[in-house]
Amino acid sequence: MIQEQELKTFVEGTTNYFEVAAQQPASIGSPYLVTEGQPTVHEYTGMISITGKREGIVYFTAPKAMLTVLLMKMQESDFSHETMRDLVGEVANTISGNARKDFGRDFVISVPSVLAGDKAEIPSTPGVRSFVIPINWRSHSAKLIVALK
Amino acid sequence: MNAVTNGNRRAYKLMIVDDSNIMRRRIERSQTFEEIELVGTASNGLEALEMFKKMDPDVVTMDLTMPQMDGIECIENLVKIKPAVRILVISALADKATAVEAMEKGANGFLNKPFTDRQLNEAIAELIR
Numbered sequence: 173m174i175q176e177q178e179l180k181t182f183v184e185g186t187t188n189y190f191e192v193a194a195q196q197p198a199s200i201g202s203p204y205l206v207t208e209g210q211p212t213v214h215e216y217t218g219m220i221s222i223t224g225k226r227e228g229i230v231y232f233t234a235p236k237a238m239l240t241v242l243l244m245k246m247q248e249s250d251f252s253h254e255t256m257r258d259l260v261g262e263v264a265n266t267i268s269g270n271a272r273k274d275f276g277r278d279f280v281i282s283v284p285s286v287l288a289g290d291k292a293e294i295p296s297t298p299g300v301r302s303f304v305i306p307i308n309w310r311s312h313s314a315k316l317i318v319a320l321k
Numbered sequence: 322m323n324a325v326t327n328g329n330r331r332a333y334k335l336m337i338v339d340d341s342n343i344m345r346r347r348i349e350r351s352q353t354f355e356e357i358e359l360v361g362t363a364s365n366g367l368e369a370l371e372m373f374k375k376m377d378p379d380v381v382t383m384d385l386t387m388p389q390m391d392g393i394e395c396i397e398n399l400v401k402i403k404p405a406v407r408i409l410v411i412s413a414l415a416d417k418a419t420a421v422e423a424m425e426k427g428a429n430g431f432l433n434k435p436f437t438d439r440q441l442n443e444a445i446a447e448l449i450r
Contacts, residue, residue, distance in 0.1 A: 193435035247350060248343060255343060262341045265386060266434045269413025277418040283340060283388050 181274040185267040201306030217287040218260030220268040224280035228320035232264040238312030257286040334360040336378035338369040340387040351438040366390025385412040400427030407448045
């Protein structure tokens with residue numbers, strides 16, 4: 173299971189992403205362990221599979237309204253479904269890739285895969301519990317979910 | 322560097338390689354060098370190789386984690402085709418070993434995502450000056 177210090181790596185990565193890419197810091201809530209079932213997701217979810225010295229999944233899930241504002245902050249003018257998918261994948265990829273600063277290069281990340289819809293089913297890794305890192309940015313809420321062996 | 326001279330100014334042909342369309346547009350929009358002309362974009366290493374052979378760019382920005390052919394393999398191939406090409410890796414992968422490997426394969430600079438416009442322009446300036 174993931175250790176507290178490792179969780180901190182993802183919290184810092186999330187903080188850094190919003191500070192730099194969105195030029196506006198997010199407020200990161202206290203991470204919590206999901207004790208039953210799978211965490212709920214928002215309209216768009218970007219997933220990164222982790223292999224190598226750790227196994228599992230890291231995903232970023234956010235509502236369309238938040239992604240729209242994030243795109244505006246990035247000077248984007250295309251708010252299509254494809255661009256939303258691209259953005260959640262890129263956020264998940266960036267935070268997961270940045271985690272290699274602490275986890276090292278054997279923390280192997282996949283290219284992003286994206287699910288759309290708040291009923292989307294996230295694949296689960298047996299025996300692995302999910303930690304949720306709540307993200308509040310402007311008036312929107314999103315989550316980074318880390319489930320690692 | 323073997324770039325084309327355009328009047329009194331040297332002109333550099335740029336190719337942007339990243340599997341994210343948002344990132345490709347971001348890099349194109351944020352780079353402020355008048356002497357740089359975008360000649361192509363690609364969303365994976367294989368596409369980049371094809372584009373590279375057609376457009377013969379002088380400067381390449383290269384993502385690493387991409388489908389079909391990753392950035393490290395692509396860098397190796399590009400350098401074999403044109404040893405003088407200048408390659409700036411722009412990647413989320415933040416471990417030192419990856420940066421060292423990219424440089425050993427022929428990259429000339431490394432910029433971590435996420436990045437500011439200023440960081441991008443400084444990194445490109447290092448590459449072409």
